[in-house]
Amino acid sequence: MKKNPMLTDYRVLDITQIVAGPTCTRILAEMGAEVVKLELAPFGDRTRVGGLRSNKPEHKRCSQSTYFIQHNHSKKSLALDFKSERARELIKAMIPKFDVLVENFSPGVMARAGLSYEELKAINPKLVMCSISLAGQQGELAQKPGYDYVAQAYAGITDLIGERDGEPALITMAIGDASTGVAAAMAVGFALLHRERTGEGQYIETSLLDTYFNMHEVAVPRVSLRKNHTPVRTGSQHPDGGPxxxxxCGDGSxxxxxxxxxxxxxxxxxxxxxxxxxxxxxxxxxxxxxxxxxxxxxxxxxxxxxxxxxxxxxxxxxxxxxxxxVLTLREAMAHPHLRERGVVREVQDPYIGDFDIPGPPARFSAWPTGGPLRADLLGQHNEDVLKSLAGLDDDDIGQLYRDGVLVRDPLLGTPATANEKTEA
The missing domain is CATH 3.30.1540.10 (formyl-coa transferase, domain 3)
Structure with missing residues (x-):
């Protein structure tokens, strides 16, 4: 008998974009949660224009990209104009139907939109809300804009990378973003467990800076105790030797x-x-x-x-x-061990084609991962979500399209209701 995924029947509202937030909600989706990704009109998640896209002329305006699919597969896309008061009313109307909300706006944006945790908690006391930011919700860096590399620099990580007599070097991949997403997903899981035991929802927050600083291995106590000690860059060698x-090697590898x-x-x-x-x-x-x-x-x-x-x-x-x-990325992707474990997985997208993405970071004996993956076009589940979770009908939804509150990928066509004129 096939078992349902572990988070089956949990519903998540995902108001995130780029990598950290989408990583958190993608993990929850892979564990079986129904994740509704609220994308900001008119273009949706910014990664829809990143990575590789279809080169077919008929897909020129397609909202799909490899970057978006990797971090947002297994979710439903709801595309709303977040700045619209009507859109925010719809979010509040749907909140009782959600177990979790994850957002990664700059601190204060949700509160200014009338969607702070305290306001949403009054609507749904069991809600678990998670905010992800660069440097936290309070403090002198809280309002600073930035991404992974900015947090990496503030955490004292960048300064430790590179050759001893050279310049600091950059980790040119979203290690902090991805790790923050994993930490956030872990925290959401713990909060849901707490809710199962107590009936209480709660507010969670994490940041890229917190996550990066947590990655320090042994240097922090050393610097703390030895007032004159300053770690130095050691290039390709570990600072503690070993070797x-x-x-x-002899063959140049x-x-x-x-x-x-x-x-x-x-x-x-x-x-x-x-x-x-x-x-x-x-x-x-x-x-x-x-x-x-x-x-x-x-x-x-x-x-x-x-x-x-x-x-x-x-x-x-x-x-x-x-x-x-030291494998090249292509060699790693072809390694039979990674293939067998699903660390490398294939996506079969009707617009871009077949390509590989990373698999999930954990395995569970009670529920095997795997199976075909999908990623929605922009706004692909607008009607489904608003009818089932907000109680709207075709007329309501048509008006939202005509008012520009709702948008969707041109390849999905224009809903018939959106073409109808509003009666006087």
Whole structure:
């Protein structure tokens, strides 16, 4: 007997765009929740014009993109003019039908729209509302505009990336955005569990800055306790040595290797250089850190003796040394392990074609993930959502189209009711 997904019968109103908020709601959707994505008219989520789009002439005005599909599949699209008072009235009318609301406007926007948590809580006391922002809802940075890279810089992350004598470097992918979305989804799940036990909804907030700062591994206590200590950039090597980092192989490729202090003897055995155990430069983990450059030179000299990277990795793995080839993205996407686990999944979109996207970050024994994925065109579920959740009829919906409160993708055609003239 096929089991329903774990969040079946939970309903989520998603008023988010770009990556962090959509990641949160996409995870909830994949877990079975009915997610209604409220997109802002006239263009919808800004990522609809990002990534790759259909190159077919007949799809020139299509609202679909690979960027949008990756972060918003499995949701229903409701496209409203959020600035319209009528649209905000509709949101309030639907709030009793929702278990969760997730938004990532700048702090204060929801309150100015009459949609603060306190106002919505009065309508639906069981509502779980989650706000996602750059730096939190209060504090001197709260009103600062920005995205992932801005939070990365404020968190002291950017300054630690790059070569020792070079400039700070950027992590050129939305690590903070995606991680904040995962944290928000986790928090929503916890809040729903709390609600199941107490009957109480609650307000959650998280930010990219909070998430990024939480990623610091060991440096924060070190800086706190040692008043004159300033971490330095160490390029492709871990600041604590190990050896841990990225190393060049004899065939010109690279591998990454991580050796913890308790693995030092096994590492020396793998290299077949027992004399390193008696070398005073490497007698302790702290000394190995201080002499990391010499250790790197020894390791790369050893790696140069192998015809291929695969041979070197096999020699290391015989001694249980954690290591891996530094794969290109294309190589990673083709790896059979990632394919078998669904870490790489295929989307079959009627407008763009077949392409790969990342799979979900967790697995559950009680509910297998997988199956075909879909992503709505802009406003594809306008009628369905407004009829079932707001109690509107065709005439009401037609008037909303004529007033410009509702919009939808041109490929969906114009609803017949929208063409009818309003009676005097």
């Amino acid at each position: 841990t980092g990225i190393f060049r 690279y591998l990454t290797l991580a050796t913890l202090p308790h693995q030092w003897t096994a590492f020396v055995e793998a290299l077949g250089q027992p004399g390193l155990l008696d070398d005073e430069r490497f007698a302790t983990a702290a000394l190995r850190r201080d002499h990391n450059e010499e250790l790197k030179e020894i390791l790369e000299g050893w790696l140069a003796g192998f015809a291929t990277r695969a041979d070197a990795i096999a020699a290391l793995e015989r001694h249980r040394i954690p290591c891996a080839p």
